[in-house]
Amino acid sequence: MASEHTTTPEAEITKGDITKLAFRSSMLQAGFNYERMQSVGFTTAMQPLLKKIYRDDPEGLKAANKDSLEFINTHPNLVGFLMGLLISLEQKKEDRALIKGLKVALFGPIAGIGDAIFWFTLLPIVAGVCASFAIQGNVLGPLIFFGVYLAVFWSVPIRKDTNLRWIIATKECS
Template sequence: MGFNETDAANAAKAELRMQQALATSHVERDDYIDTTAAEPLTKKDINHMAWRSLALQASFNYERMQAGGWLYTILPALRKIHKNPEDLKNSAQMHMEFINVHPFDVTFLSGLVLAMEQSKEKISTIRAVKVALMGPLGGIGDAMFWLTWLPICAGIGAALALEGSLFGPIVFLLLFNALHFGLRFGLAHYGYRAGLGAISALKANTRKISHAASIVGMTVIGALVASYVRLSTPLEIHAGKAEIALQADVLDKLMPNLLPLVFTFLMFALMKKGYSPVKLIGVTVLFGLAGKFFGFL
């Protein structure tokens, strides 16, 4: 049997469909293929997640912060929730995005996220809730643990140690970790239960909640820019006998933290052009060294 024009046309159409399928296979889905709610997680699953959260910062880096440890924390539960391999892949890819939260109260967020994953909420909604809560949880954790509980426990332990008691470090470790582990496991179960209780409201107001969470998330990111990006210049403008400090008298009068904002937008523009975060970190280091050496930063 010969290969006629009809066969050639059909082959061409099949090749075109294959190329279109390959092109669209890399487009991120916002919903899961299997939208049926998964079986509830057990107390053992939640406790397992809480134990794994101890490794949250094991792969900490300046590109994605705690993303590797975050995914490690919730991965067994995600495998139980998502039976469809494509759904599991999409979920894992989303959870490998940048996240930075306090390591002691992170289980509240992971419990809440697992409840949303179990009900198969939209990926964008889960992402928005993560971004919206990681900042407040970081502030609460710092105030509760580093600024309050740690000094109290350290003070008690140090007082005993100064008196020659061997129980000083033991008391410190016992007191500090009693609250630490109590909250780590307690918040894991509370976050999961709170997420389950809010599922009906989430489903009824998904767009509103996603929009509100996105606004809060963008506000948090804006605050992080002002807090994390430190950039100033010592340059002065000389006009006759007058000396005008470029930073204090000009830039800060226009807008406080203007240089960090401009630098952040520059990094964002370079990322949009395909520069990797690692390359941008290198550019930032070189820019900082050059600025210090030549005296304009």
């Protein structure tokens, strides 16, 4: 069900907008607090796109900002999926209840999947291999672990087509 807001042709999302979203999503946890968890970082990452979508609708922008400032706690590496999905719904001016409901319904499962992949699988395996290097006195052990950790959790794209956040957000917004 579409809301009373109208879509303007100028609100088209470009690859540059998605790249900006990917970079800004890297700072998801920078505004972390114990009341609303990642909501400040989530809203900050989505802000340029929301401003573009609601350029001629200040009330729509206020509603979108209010909704994205509500509680969210998800996995930082998979948040691009959720952001891309929500931005595509915002772009279509879908009902606020649908957007809020989808955000609330998906952030928990996305966190569970991301934690299982990254915290409970990838990093423990890499830590085990690197610890065995370090025990043998090889200085590469800690350096390799640190490099993998940065590659996974900072993931600022050098080539945006290989960045997980960029790929997920692009697929959802296009």
